[in-house]
Amino acid sequence: MADEARPAGVTATENAAGDMGEAQPVRARGLVKRYKEVLAVDHIDLNVRTGDVYGFLGPNGAGKTTTLRMALGLIMPTEGTVQLFGRDPIREGARALEGVAGFVEAPRFYPYLSARKNLELLAALDGTGAKARIAEVLQIVELSPRAEHRVGGYSHGMRQRLGIAAALLRRPRLLILDEPATGLDPAGMRDMRALIRRLADEGITVLLSSHQLPEVQELCDRVAIVDRGRVVYEGALSDLRRQGGAGYRLRSTDDTRALEVLRAQAGIEHATNGEHGLSFQADEQHVGALSLALGAAGVGILALTPELATLEDLFFRLTEGNGAQGDAVRDNGTRGGGETASIADTTGATATATADGGRSTEPHAQSSNRTGVEIR
Amino acid sequence: MSSATAAPPVAPPATAPRAIAHARRPSTLTVWRWELRKLVSQKRTYLGLGLAVLLPLIFVVVQNLRHDHGHGGSIFATQITQSGLATPVLMLEFQAYFMLPLIAALVAGDIVAAEDGNGTLKTILTRSVDRGQVLGAKTLAALTYGTTAVFLSAVVATIAGVASWGFHHITTLSGSVVSASEGLLLVFAANACYLIPLLTVACIGVLLSTATRNSTAAVVGTIGLVILLYIVQGIPGLEGIQPYLLTEQFHSWHGLLRTPTDWAPIWHSAWVCALYAIPSLFAAYLVFLRRDVAGG
Numbered sequence: 205m206a207d208e209a210r211p212a213g214v215t216a217t218e219n220a221a222g223d224m225g226e227a228q229p230v231r232a233r234g235l236v237k238r239y240k241e242v243l244a245v246d247h248i249d250l251n252v253r254t255g256d257v258y259g260f261l262g263p264n265g266a267g268k269t270t271t272l273r274m275a276l277g278l279i280m281p282t283e284g285t286v287q288l289f290g291r292d293p294i295r296e297g298a299r300a301l302e303g304v305a306g307f308v309e310a311p312r313f314y315p316y317l318s319a320r321k322n323l324e325l326l327a328a329l330d331g332t333g334a335k336a337r338i339a340e341v342l343q344i345v346e347l348s349p350r351a352e353h354r355v356g357g358y359s360h361g362m363r364q365r366l367g368i369a370a371a372l373l374r375r376p377r378l379l380i381l382d383e384p385a386t387g388l389d390p391a392g393m394r395d396m397r398a399l400i401r402r403l404a405d406e407g408i409t410v411l412l413s414s415h416q417l418p419e420v421q422e423l424c425d426r427v428a429i430v431d432r433g434r435v436v437y438e439g440a441l442s443d444l445r446r447q448g449g450a451g452y453r454l455r456s457t458d459d460t461r462a463l464e465v466l467r468a469q470a471g472i473e474h475a476t477n478g479e480h481g482l483s484f485q486a487d488e489q490h491v492g493a494l495s496l497a498l499g500a501a502g503v504g505i506l507a508l509t510p511e512l513a514t515l516e517d518l519f520f521r522l523t524e525g526n527g528a529q530g531d532a533v534r535d536n537g538t539r540g541g542g543e544t545a546s547i548a549d550t551t552g553a554t555a556t557a558t559a560d561g562g563r564s565t566e567p568h569a570q571s572s573n574r575t576g577v578e579i580r
Numbered sequence: 581m582s583s584a585t586a587a588p589p590v591a592p593p594a595t596a597p598r599a600i601a602h603a604r605r606p607s608t609l610t611v612w613r614w615e616l617r618k619l620v621s622q623k624r625t626y627l628g629l630g631l632a633v634l635l636p637l638i639f640v641v642v643q644n645l646r647h648d649h650g651h652g653g654s655i656f657a658t659q660i661t662q663s664g665l666a667t668p669v670l671m672l673e674f675q676a677y678f679m680l681p682l683i684a685a686l687v688a689g690d691i692v693a694a695e696d697g698n699g700t701l702k703t704i705l706t707r708s709v710d711r712g713q714v715l716g717a718k719t720l721a722a723l724t725y726g727t728t729a730v731f732l733s734a735v736v737a738t739i740a741g742v743a744s745w746g747f748h749h750i751t752t753l754s755g756s757v758v759s760a761s762e763g764l765l766l767v768f769a770a771n772a773c774y775l776i777p778l779l780t781v782a783c784i785g786v787l788l789s790t791a792t793r794n795s796t797a798a799v800v801g802t803i804g805l806v807i808l809l810y811i812v813q814g815i816p817g818l819e820g821i822q823p824y825l826l827t828e829q830f831h832s833w834h835g836l837l838r839t840p841t842d843w844a845p846i847w848h849s850a851w852v853c854a855l856y857a858i859p860s861l862f863a864a865y866l867v868f869l870r871r872d873v874a875g876g
Contacts, residue, residue: 273872301708308702317618328610329610329704
């Protein structure tokens with residue numbers, strides 16, 4: 205699997221198509237969805253390659269679910285195309301969904317039927333062989349003991365698991381999952397991740413839409429980050445992390461004086477004196493020069509530790525950062541290299557388009573101390 | 581999934597795309613069978629069928645309790661106690677104008693919209709069936725339900741009538757007397773003939789169900805249309821369009837109960853109903869094919 209970041213929108217077919225001698229699992233070009241005055245999806249390009257566990261990230265209302273609905277042929281793009289293994293679900297209908305399974309938003313079932321009956325129905329709609337797999341998939345998601353119970357009495361988590369079971373009936377080569385861990389308790393989330401990991405290990409390409417950053421960080425090797433209907437980054441997660449830049453924290457004998465030195469020193473950027481001490485961004489060469497400068501200024505170094513940006517930090521920079529900060533990471537993500545931006549510490553609200561054509565104003569009041577697993 | 585690592589291995593993904601590409605996909609009849617199974621599993625399905633059964637039973641019980649059977653108007657009303665076969669004809673007469681269209685609309689108006697509202701439409705549209713197959717199967721299921729309601733009512737009315745007043749010859753609308761067995765055949769032929777306008781109502785219900793995405797709006801809209809046509813039928817000066825109104829076709833089956841059989845109103849009903857049903861289904865197909873499925 206190629207590891208380099210690519211500019212969002214740059215054709216990757218040549219790279220991807222050759223992976224296993226078959227068409228790319230998901231290839232979207234210039235996808236647009238407009239609901240009257242609201243632009244829900246704005247020229248999105250996606251490149252999911254065979255074997256990827258591909259994270260599709262974005263705040264609520266960013267256009268993730270609308271994009272997935274278009275990918276599955278549930279809604280018509282206003283512009284652009286999407287292909288699954290080279291087939292267009294809008295033009296080719298169910299034929300384009302062969303080898304593809306998953307769900308958008310919460311999986312839905314007939315509440316008046318049992319789990320087994322629901323799966324029998326779906327197996328009948330899948331055709332040859334699916335019915336024979338019902339017991340197996342129920343066992344995989346550990347719903348066998350409740351298989352005869354009506355789905356109307358199922359908890360949210362059980363329905364999510366039944367959604368996975370329904371997807372597995374199709375023996376998918378591509379699994380499209382929209383927020384599969386939403387509403388699950390911590391154990392349920394852990395188990396869901398383990399299942400997705402196992403499916404990926406067995407060769408299934410996974411397109412995982414989520415705003416659970418730890419989930420994406422744990423599972424995905426490539427990501428697309430979408431904000432206000434546009435892809436602001438697409439590429440390898442490791443590249444995103446690297447391009448997020450190395451930050452440092454400094455504890456000194458005189459933080460006030462040290463901050464003056466930091467700000468005067470070449471190659472040191474975004475120096476701040478925060479709750480946990482001084483922080484700044486720089487490459488190693490400049491950090492070496494800084495230590496000498498601090499010594500020359502009579503400031504003792506108590507601790508100087510590197511800190512890599514977390515996915516959460518990067519996510520907020522890309523989706524909330526305004527002006528230079530957000531643009532810097534976007535530039536890094538899509539062009540490679542460039543200036544490193546500082547961690548955005550923004551709160552605010554963003555008006556975003558919703559799938560049903562309305563507009564929602566959702567507070568994005570996440571601070572940088574939100575739960576997140578650092579990429580180290 | 582508490583111990584996902586201990587779970588059985590997931591079947592490997594198909595690595596032969598060609599094999600998948602040629603996998604046999606389900607037929608529309610398979611989808612239709614499952615639509616019927618869904619209907620059978622829902623309590624509300626039995627509401628309409630219950631009405632179709634209950635009315636003949638109430639009618640027969642009340643007539644058994646009455647001593648004066650002097651009905652005016654219909655030739656079959658005067659034969660209630662003379663032949664049990666008069667009961668299903670009278671019940672068809674009573675129910676043809678509103679009750680049976682209502683029962684047909686209950687399911688036809690709900691059959692697409694309910695799935696849209698519950699989000700299950702997206703579930704079935706991401707399997708191996710095309711949108712046209714899904715709509716075709718749903719339409720067939722709505723028609724099946726309407727047909728079932730009509731014949732269930734006819735069977736119950738016939739059994740109750742014959743049990744109360746015997747299996748005897750009956751006099752037709754033109755005054756000819758036909759044997760009991762021929763009368764029975766005519767009763768069911770008349771019900772079959774009535775299906776033409778009734779299933780047209782169901783087709784309109786499917787269109788409204790598809791277009792409105794709202795069960796209540798579709799059911800009320802379908803019945804509202806029937807009521808509107810009745811009103812138009814009664815407006816002086818509009819007599820010229822009466823033969824082409826859907827509601828006018830609800831009694832075309834009378835032609836079968838004449839001797840010799842009067843086929844003219846039946847053929848007329850067939851093509852007039854086609855003018856309502858075919859565009860409705862075509863419009864429903866176009867809407868369903870192009871619509872965004874974003875519910876649920």
